[in-house]
Amino acid sequence: MKISVVIPTYNRPGLALGLAKQIRKFEPGAEIIIVDQSDKKEDPKEIKKLDVVYIENSKANTSIAKNIGLARVTGEIVFFFDDDVEITPKTIKAHLAEYADKKILGVAGRVINDGEKMPQDTDAVTGKTDKYLASFTMNFWGTRRQFVQFPYGCNMSFRRSILEKLRGFDEKIPPPGFEETDLGLRVTKLGRMIFSPDALVYHHRASSGGTRMPRDKWFKNYYWIYGRMIARHVSFPLNLVSMFRIKMRVLKEYPLALPNLISGYFS
DSSP states (O other): OOEEEEEEESSOTTHHHHHHHHHHHHOTTOEEEEEEOOSSOOOHHHHHHHTOEEEEOSSOOHHHHHHHHHHHOOOSEEEEEOTTEEEOTTHHHHHHHHTTSTTEEEEEEEEEETTOOOOSSOOOOOSEEOTTSOOEEOOTTOOOOEEESOOOTTEEEEEHHHHHHTTSSOTTOOTTOOHHHHHHHHHTTTSEEEEEEEEEEEEOOOSSSTTOOOHHHHHHHHHHHHHHHHHHHSOTTHHHHHHHHHHHHHHHHOGGGHHHHHHHHTO
């Protein structure tokens, strides 16, 4: 089964190539596509040595970067890794094993963030939301294999056929992202996504680059995205309840973002 790996990167010199080296070590035949949105680009000699497809993109947007990579892939299964993750010898193989079941459209991998404890046995619920989209249960450090509604964006894979059918990631979603949640909810309306504890990555959360932004912009973008996702994924009349609940949260947390919530809903 041919695989493709898309790695978006933004102002984190060397990280994407470092991950590409890991992938080459464990999966020599993988197609690797780096989409670089950085001001300073990677070393051309290293790019050639690792035999990766290297695409420069001037607009820093994770959805756009992932779609640019998706447009170039040739593999049947498409992986998306953040540039600051560390994979294991089993990570990609565990993802691929799940696709033996033809009903599986996507796989959410396990993620241990720096500073998190690594439980060995837990029955925690992973990757779920409620019918109002008012709360999200993450717990991607869990150890129980289970069906999920969305993945952790730094470690996920999909059948290319479903990505093409859904036209990839929503490019209207700005940083800080959550495009993987939106995509997961769309995928699981058509089939199944499963959480594989063996598909583990260590997420080192690079101290710079990525989608960091000032607090004001973060809240305004976050609640704009939230409004858009309610409009897309919660049907009438439950969406009215959703908007009321999130409106009350906005007023308590960051009132200036209320217009963004509303404009996102009508976007």
